[in-house]
Amino acid sequence: MNKTLNRPIRVLVAKVGLDGHDRGAKVIATSLRDAGMEVIYTGLRQTPEMVVNTALQEDVDAIGVSILSGAHMTVFPKIINIMKEKQLTDVLLTGGGIIPDADIKKLQDMGVGGLFPPGTPMANIVEYITNWVTENRNF
Structure with a gap:
């Protein structure tokens, strides 16, 4: 069954902790935006x-x-646990x-959903998020 959304996909791109290298996050955010998604970048x-x-x-x-x-x-388990506490169980991490x-x-x-190493083609990440959201958040 071919599902489509009648709205843009909203993605939060986040940098957690003391990791100060955000060039990759900015590249991802720009690529997702260029693919038609609404992107919020936390800094x-x-x-x-x-x-x-x-x-x-x-x-x-x-997210x-x-x-x-x-x-x-440390970071991913903490985020998953907080998501569960706040009943944010229908959002992809x-x-x-x-x-x-x-x-x-x-x-x-x-x-945690798909995790992508450096060098992953952006099209793979866009496709993964798009497919997950259309299957799990089509409302």
Whole structure:
């Protein structure tokens, strides 16, 4: 069944913690915007609580976390837990950065969606978010 949305997909792009490298996040944000999505970029040094609160306020379909600091096994579980506490269970949590394959599997088992390493073609990320949102948030 071919579903389509009658509205733009809303994505929050976030940088969490002390990771000050945001060039990749800005490239992702621009590419998602160019693909027709509405993008909210949090800027640097956000806490997991700030990210989830912004996602609630902005009524986003997806949260994309860019992480290069090695703190992915702390950041993603915290965000997932806060999302569950705030009943934000119908929003995709995805992201990318430097994350070992074994950790990607563990994070996905916790409920994190697709995670994309550096060099992933932007079309793959756009397609993944678009497909997830049309299947899970078509309202």
